[in-house]
Amino acid sequence: MILVTGGAGFIGANFVLDWLAxxxxPVLNLDKLTYAGNLHNLDSLADDARHVFVHGDIGDRPLLEHLLAEHQPRAVVNFAAESHVDRSIHGPEDFIQTNVVGAFRLLEAVRQYWSALPATERGVFRFLHVSTDEVYGTLAPKAPAFTEAHNYEPNSPYSASKAASDHLVRAWHHTYGLPVLTTNCSNNYGPYHFPEKLIPLVIVNALAGKPLPIYGDGRQVRDWLYVRDHCSAIRRVLEAGKAGETYNVGGWNEQANIDIVRLICGLLDELRPRADGQSYSAQITHVQDRPGHDRRYAIDARKIERELGWKPQETFESGIAKTVQWYLEHPEWVAQVQSGAYREWLAKQYEAA
Incomplete structure (x- = not known):
């Protein structure tokens, strides 16, 4: 069995589904079910005995110790994190509690469990920590992409909290010998993405006839990774990664935000035309840029390809087409996640139109 934390969120749920496919x-899935954790993401596993779900917090040390002792996992994959930059600006404390304190308590519980394992099991055990390219800071337009050797220069409360957790993971390996693996991924997109992030927000708002909010000039550049490609990378790192190593996982798809929005509008124009015949691009609205907005991220994913033979299968064009189609085919999922709290958040974040 493997233990997956945060396995009801966007990337975590996709990973659990991918793993069991x-x-x-079996997967022991521990998730706190905050606003972005959604058990409906895992409805297809309702009758699958290989999936064991536990509602809980990685900051709950006694619960962690109980689960580890009872289920004896051979590996832990840690997705559990607060992950939205905008929310971290408005309320950083939750990010410190989950991403730093929670990661520390998880590491300590796992270290205690791992230390008591028989030598053979201790040798094959792995703790895989899923992190982000945002820990590296921002890139100039023509600067080389982030490699695993790039200095950490986080610029938001979110990225600072993830950088702290990365450092803890590294320290627990070098100080205690815990066999850890770290992955730093670029921006993910795909099915089950909570609609506060750019791509699902644009799809959902476009279909609802609402403005499509673009920060500043919209020329911020990100490297986009289809979530199922990310899942295959994590499986490969868990299978063959070298303990103590970091692997950057990217999609080789640098795109400016405004270009992504226009591409989505074009796909929707074709697949679900507006009743008035206009393009969805007419709904694009520029809003005030957020504080400390990093201008560019880009991942150099050559190490994971060279050492582990992994590379993404989707182009951005194929992945975004699959993503738009998924949202068109799952309106009930979208309606379910758009709670009152979600609507209040959007009003707060984009009120300065």
Whole structure:
């Protein structure tokens, strides 16, 4: 069995689904079910005995110790994190509690469990920590992409909290010998993405006839990774990654935000035309840029390809087409996640139109 934390969120749920599509090895799924955690993401596993869900917090040390002792996982994959930059600006404390304190308590519980394992099991055990390219800071337009050797220069409360957790993971390896792996990924997109992030927000707002809010001039550049490609990368790192190593996972798809929005509008124009015949691009609205907005991220994913033989299968064009189609086919999921709290958040974040 493997233990997956945060396995009801966007990337975590996709990973659990992907894992059980490729393995019969069971998954113990621990998730706090905050606003972005959604058990409906895992409805297809309702009758699958290989999936064991536990509602809980990685900051709950006694719960962690109980689960580890009872289920004896051979690996832990840590997705559990607060992950939205805008929310971290408005309320950074939750990010410190989950991403730093929670990561520390998880590491300590796992270290205690791992230390008591028989030598053979201790040797094959792995703790895989899923992190972000945002820990590296921002890039100039023509600067080389982030490699694993790039200095950490986080610029938001979110990225600072993830950088702290990365450092803890590294320290627990070098100080205690805990066999850790770290992945730093670029921006993910795909099915089950909570609609506060750019791509799902644009799809959902466009279909609802609402403004499509673009920060500043919209020329911020990100490297976009289809979530199922990310899942395959994590499986590969868990399978063959070298303990103590970091692997950057990217999609080789640098895109400016405004270009992504226009591409989505074009796909929707074709697949679900507006009743008035206009393009969805007429709904684009520029809003005040957020504080400390990093201008560009880009991942150099050559290490994971060279050492582990992994590279993404989707182009941005193929991945975004699959993503738009998924949202068109799952309006009930969108309606379910758009709670009152979600609507209040959007009003707060984009009121300065």
């Amino acid at each position: 490729h393995h019969d090895e």
